[in-house]
Amino acid sequence: MGKGITGFIGIAGLVITLVAAGYVARGPLTGGTLPPRVHLIGAAAWIxxxxxxxxxxxxxxTASTERPEPERGRLRMYKR
Known part of the structure; x- marks a missing residue:
């Protein structure tokens, strides 16, 4: 279940970035002007x-959840 949630968070971050970048690029790509400065600062923050x-x-x-196996030669056995 954890992989699904982190995958969704990654996709949501990608969507946020693309929407904010599309808002900034929409004006020049359609022959218009850039949005006002305050909107550009907000869009940059969202990006x-x-x-x-x-x-x-x-x-x-993409991180591995497997624990590394320690080398047996480095482990110490303590007697009680």
């Missing part, structure tokens, strides 16, 4: 939030 969310979700989704 950063979306990128952080996307990277966190994909890093958690």
């Amino acid at each position: 950063v939030v979306g990128l952080v969310t996307f990277l966190w979700g994909t890093r958690k989704f």
Whole structure:
């Protein structure tokens, strides 16, 4: 269940980033002007939030959950 949630978070971050970038690029691509400065700052903040969310979700989704096996020669056996 954890992989599904982190995968969804990664996809949500990607969608947030793409929507904010589309908002900024919409004006110049359609022959218009850029949005007002305040809207650009807000869109840039959403792009950063979306990128952080996307990277966190994909890093958690692709991370291995297996514990490393320690070398037997380095383990110490303590007697009580």
